[in-house]
Amino acid sequence: MSGMIEKLLIVGIVLGGALFIASGLIWLERRLLGLWQDRYGPNRVGPFGTFQVVADMIKVFTKEDWVPPFADKAVFVIAPAVIVATILMPFAVIPFAPALQVIDLNVGLLFFLAMSALGVYSVTLAGWSSASKYSLLGGLRAAAQMLSYEVFMGLSLVGVVLLSGSFSLGRIVEAQQGLWFCIPQFFGLVVFVIAGVAETHRLPFDLPEAESELVAGFHSEYSGMKFGMFFVGEYLGVTLISAMITTLFFGGWMGPFLPPAVWFLIKTFFFICFFILLRASLPRPRYDQLMALGWKVMLPLSLMNIVITGGILLARG
Amino acid sequence: MSLPPWTSRGSCRDAETLVSELFYISGAVAVLATFMVITRTNAVHALLYLVVSLLAVAMVFVTLGAAFVAALEVIVYAGAIMVLFIFVIMMLNVGTAGDAEERHLLAPRFWTGPAFLAAVLLAEFVYLLTRSRNAVIAVRVGPEEVGVALFGRYLLGVELASLLLMAGLVGAFHLGRRLPKEKEGAQ
Numbered sequence: 001m002s003g004m005i006e007k008l009l010i011v012g013i014v015l016g017g018a019l020f021i022a023s024g025l026i027w028l029e030r031r032l033l034g035l036w037q038d039r040y041g042p043n044r045v046g047p048f049g050t051f052q053v054v055a056d057m058i059k060v061f062t063k064e065d066w067v068p069p070f071a072d073k074a075v076f077v078i079a080p081a082v083i084v085a086t087i088l089m090p091f092a093v094i095p096f097a098p099a100l101q102v103i104d105l106n107v108g109l110l111f112f113l114a115m116s117a118l119g120v121y122s123v124t125l126a127g128w129s130s131a132s133k134y135s136l137l138g139g140l141r142a143a144a145q146m147l148s149y150e151v152f153m154g155l156s157l158v159g160v161v162l163l164s165g166s167f168s169l170g171r172i173v174e175a176q177q178g179l180w181f182c183i184p185q186f187f188g189l190v191v192f193v194i195a196g197v198a199e200t201h202r203l204p205f206d207l208p209e210a211e212s213e214l215v216a217g218f219h220s221e222y223s224g225m226k227f228g229m230f231f232v233g234e235y236l237g238v239t240l241i242s243a244m245i246t247t248l249f250f251g252g253w254m255g256p257f258l259p260p261a262v263w264f265l266i267k268t269f270f271f272i273c274f275f276i277l278l279r280a281s282l283p284r285p286r287y288d289q290l291m292a293l294g295w296k297v298m299l300p301l302s303l304m305n306i307v308i309t310g311g312i313l314l315a316r317g
Numbered sequence: 318m319s320l321p322p323w324t325s326r327g328s329c330r331d332a333e334t335l336v337s338e339l340f341y342i343s344g345a346v347a348v349l350a351t352f353m354v355i356t357r358t359n360a361v362h363a364l365l366y367l368v369v370s371l372l373a374v375a376m377v378f379v380t381l382g383a384a385f386v387a388a389l390e391v392i393v394y395a396g397a398i399m400v401l402f403i404f405v406i407m408m409l410n411v412g413t414a415g416d417a418e419e420r421h422l423l424a425p426r427f428w429t430g431p432a433f434l435a436a437v438l439l440a441e442f443v444y445l446l447t448r449s450r451n452a453v454i455a456v457r458v459g460p461e462e463v464g465v466a467l468f469g470r471y472l473l474g475v476e477l478a479s480l481l482l483m484a485g486l487v488g489a490f491h492l493g494r495r496l497p498k499e500k501e502g503a504q
Contacts, residue, residue, distance in 0.1 A: 075361065106459055110388035117396020121368070124400065128361060128407050136407060143404045147397060154392070167385075167460055 011092075011102055018091050021272075022235040027053045029235075029276050036280040060231075065224035068130065075129035080222065080229035083122035087236045089115045094243050095170045097253045097260035108169040109161065112244065113154055116199055120146045122233070123201065123208055127218035138217025141287060142201060142208035148294045149198035155302035156191035159184075159309040160248050173252035182249040187305040189249045191298050196245070198290070200237035203279040207287050242271035340380040347373035358419040360406050364399060371395040382457040 027042065027050055034041025042052040067073055093108035095101040105111055120143060127139015161167060163184060164175035172181075182189050198205040209217035219230045246252060246267040253260030255267075285293070350370035357363035371394045378387035467475050 072359075072361070075365070105384065107384045107388045110385070110392065114388050114391035114396060117392050117400075120396065120400050121403075124403055124407070125361075125365075128403070140404065140407055143400055143407070147400055147404075150396070 007102070010100060013100070014091050014094075014096070014102055015088065018088060018236060018239060019232075021239050022232050023053050023057070025235040025238065025272065026056060026231070028272075029279075032273065032276045033280050036277065057228075060225055060228040063224040065226065068132075068221050070131045071221060072129040072131065075125050076221075077226070079122050079126035079129060080226045080233070082125070083119055083233035084229050084236065086115045086119040086122065087233055087240055090240055091243075093169055094247055095173055095252055096243075096264050100261055101170060104168055104170040107167045109157060109167040109172070109248075112169075113150070113157075116153070117150055119199075119237075120150075122230075123218050126222070126230070127208070130218070130221035132221055134214045134216075135218050135220050138208040138210070138214050138220070141210075142218055145198055145201065145205070145207060145290060148291060149195040149298075152191050152294060152298040152302050153195035153199060155299070155306065156188045156195060157248065158302075158306045159188040162306075162309050162313055169247055169252075173247060173254065176251045176254065180249065180251040180254075185249060185305070185309070187301055188309075189245070191302045191305070192248070193245060194298065196241035197275070197278065198294075200234060200241055202234065202238060202275060204282040204284045205290060206284065207290060210284065212284075238272055238275050239268070242268045242275065245271050336380050340377060343373045343376035343380065346370075347377065356423065358416045358423070360415060360419075361403065364402055364406065368395050368399050371399070385458065385460045385463050 030052070031041040031043075031049065041049065043049040045051040045055050067076055090112040092102040093105050093111050095104065123142035123146070124139045127135045127137075127142060130136070160172060160181055163181060164172040166172060166175070175181075201208050207217075208214075209219070211217070214220070219227055222230065243264075246264060250267050253264045255263035258266075347370050350366045350373060353366040354363045354370060357366060371390060375387040375390040375395070378384070378390060
């Protein structure tokens with residue numbers, strides 16, 4: 001019975017932690033963007049403006065929750081819930097510390113890929129059910145973009161699986177004792193990071209939203225907390241991809257002196273800031289440029305990575 | 318109906334009955350969702366039920382010990398192929414006209430014949446299932462076992478399937494190719 005309580009406690013810590021970080025990112029991103037763009041960002045509410053998150057939450061909860069009369073109601077309501085659910089699920093297989101993991105599935109990595117594959121539905125269906133031109137265009141872009149980059153994301157991880165000999169994330173972290181995979185799998189890392197940005201449709205790859213051409217893309221018709229779900233879902237996605245980069249390529253919880261969980265948080269935080277820096281510094285490509293980059297650069301790169309990694313492993317015996 | 322043989326095995330009985338219950342629940346969800354797929358008039362709603370059905374089948378695989386196949390089922394079928402279907406339906410965007418046509422096709426005179434014949438087959442199937450004693454075989458099949466089987470015993474099949482996919486890819490490339498400039502002007 002105590003094992004059961006311990007498990008529930010871990011589930012609580014992981015879910016609570018992920019949601020806390022995601023909501024904190026709303027403030028962090030705006031402050032960091034302000035810093036990098038020579039302005040203040042939100043600095044009025046509470047110390048350093050940290051209570052801005054609370055203010056935003058009150059605002060988003062009390063706004064009118066409106067379903068357009070022309071929308072497909074059931075799908076319109078389900079869509080924002082899908083993204084949050086599919087992004088929260090993979091947190092169950094991430095090892096935050098040797099004992100701090102909800103479940104160490106032997107297909108953990110595939111579970112992560114499966115859930116991010118299902119995440120596509122949220123954005124696509126939101127675009128379709130809104131029954132508006134801009135939303136539909138955003139949804140179409142999202143479907144094609146996320147479907148394509150999912151392929152490279154999966155392929156970029158084959159090298160990691162080859163080196164560690166397992167799909168279990170716990171074992172992948174343990175296999176990085178001595179040498180983190182970011183060095184032998186450098187190209188895998190590059191492809192994974194770019195695919196991760198495209199999967200979470202963050203700037204510079206936020207073409208499904210593209211506010212300069214499509215109003216707000218797939219969530220143009222959303223308001224109140226339904227919009228809030230997409231918003232939080234995006235930050236949860238950033239947190240998830242950062243945590244996965246840490247786990248797969250940067251030794252997970254490994255590190256000297258400090259406790260494992262702290263190392264994991266430091267590394268994840270670093271990659272979250274990297275995501276925000278990308279937004280602050282890069283312009284958005286055109287849609288065909290995005291797809292061309294995917295199929296003409298990322299695909300050959302990840303295939304080459306697999307061939308070379310496999311060849312070296314075979315030669316070493 | 319006879320119970321699966323391993324329900325009365327003693328020591329870890331509770332866990333095994335739980336697994337068999339989960340098996341039947343997810344099986345029922347799959348059947349129900351598939352029924353909804355057929356009876357929906359809106360194509361996107363039908364596809365969503367199909368996704369649920371595929372997820373339920375993945376759950377069935379998990380309860381049978383094949384977590385690897387379950388993961389592939391979700392990634393490939395639910396996560397990629399169904400998204401492509403939805404993509405195409407969104408592109409066509411048939412609207413309410415398509416619903417009306419579908420409703421017309423759901424009239425009893427279209428489905429009673431096939432449904433009767435299928436019911437005969439179903440009755441035969443259920444009869445056979447209740448007579449056999451090894452209905453559920455739970456063996457743990459991990460990624461390694463699948464890999465060894467695919468690239469060992471069934472290597473030829475895998476290669477043939479990849480040839481078929483290559484043919485499909487070449488065909489798609491041929492259909493989608495860009496014509497040279499002067500020909501484009503002539504057409």
